[in-house]
Amino acid sequence: MPDPRPLSRRLLVGSALAGAAVGVPAWLAAGPSARATATRPARPTVATLDRAALTAALDAHRAERGGTMGLAVHDLRTGGRFTWREYENETLSTVKVLILMACLKKVQDTGEPFTQARHSQARRMIQASDNAATDALLAWVETSNVQRVAQQLGLTSTTVRGGGPAGGDTWWGYSTSTPSDLVKAVDAMVTGTPVIHGGHRAYIRHLMAGVVPDQRWGVADPPLPSSAYTETKNGWGPLPDGYRLNSIGRVLGNGRSHTMAILTRSPEGFRYGKQTINGLSKIVYDALAQPLAPE
Template sequence: MPRHSPSAPPTRSATPTPRPTPPPTSAPAPTPTLHTDGIDAALASADGNAAVAAVDLTTGLSLDRGDTGHAFVTASIVKVDILATLLLQHQDNGTSLDSDERALARQMIENSDNDAATSLFDAVGGASGVDAANQRFGLNDTSAGTGGYWGLTTTTARDQLTLLRQVFTSHSHLDRGSREYLDSLMSSVEPDQAWGVSAAADDGGSFALKNGWLPRSATGLWVINSIGEVHRDGHTLLIAALSDDIQSMDGGVGLVQRVATAVGSAFD
């Protein structure tokens, strides 16, 4: 019987199967640019040392300019740190501030009362208590003043921004109630103490701050500092502006306000 050759396989159509057209992709949003020339100019106008650290919590952009490694004396801005330490200790113990502590805290933050600060500084264990809390807060370049001289605590602008994150963001060792309490006091400082980083707020924009001012007895030169949260054009900014070896209080106040204004413009 004759053999048959195997049948050739059927041929397939050469027409390609149409592929779906991918949807058009939108161009990536441009990365915001910080314009820091104004900040650098404001810092350069200082007749002493000056530095600023800031973050826009809305965009995540941050900056650190000026004498960034300089150890500044805190003066009264350390009062925020003292109260944060007290609140953290109460959290650890599962307790709340009593009525006397609340009265002292209000006087210390809203009125910048030094006697109230001394009482609460002693209550948290003095320098060792504040230093222990600051290790947990992440303030690695801050050292509490010893011998009861809490106003001679030394710090950097970067560390003060870290402290502000503890006070005003949820990425914090402080619970929500503690943060809201600090915010409420810093939002209620006396009107004549509302200068400083508040200059970055837009018209009608809210702010919460604490300022520090101190003439150094050895030189007669001034420490002028301002830290806080500012609302501007729908954005939330944290700003720490520090200065020392300044010729006058008025000059220092003008300096930190120029710096804060320039920071606000840089984030626009």
């Protein structure tokens, strides 16, 4: 005698599948997990920066221009980092950012006021790259304290000099660093650090955003769209084995958000080197139309 109880929907489907019933879709026969996959809309694939292509473009620029160069980039949208031909170079005036960080660290640690005179020196040091103002601030904060701040920021490949005349072995301009270390310093001001508090970081970035126009090259290369916001500090000067042109800073806007440091040695002086470093910056800027995926 047949069982009078109605069959459940689940048993009906199972029975139909077992008998390979006509009209049962393959996705249904595959079971619940496959059905969920089949009905879920596919996530769009986001194109990311081609690291090999960027490296090739930078290599081609170096082969064309000559000289020594290296850079580091941190894409703040994704956390991705890219380095190319990392090496150690004299910082020239890029170290002024570290000097100002150490000054503000001293203010917050000791309570000593940052006087109007020192505000004026800081503005001239960052925005016009005034060396006399730098000498005064470094004498006040002391070289050892700048080195201590560098260590607290994790700048393990940075050596801060100071106390000697311009062009001498102990001159602050001949401090040494690498692109990755200098990017860490910029990152600290942009994304935060326990070394100095937010108000002081914003103050430094405000000054870097107001660098005089003829010193806005490299990371803030003027061929970038005018709508791009930049904070920068550059350093430059002659040495026997190549004119140093270095640039650090931040770029924001037009779909970009990154920090970068570029170090170079130009074989043919300042003007040629400026064109070279601007070319590096533009190559990276164009490439970052696509996000840099973390490795």
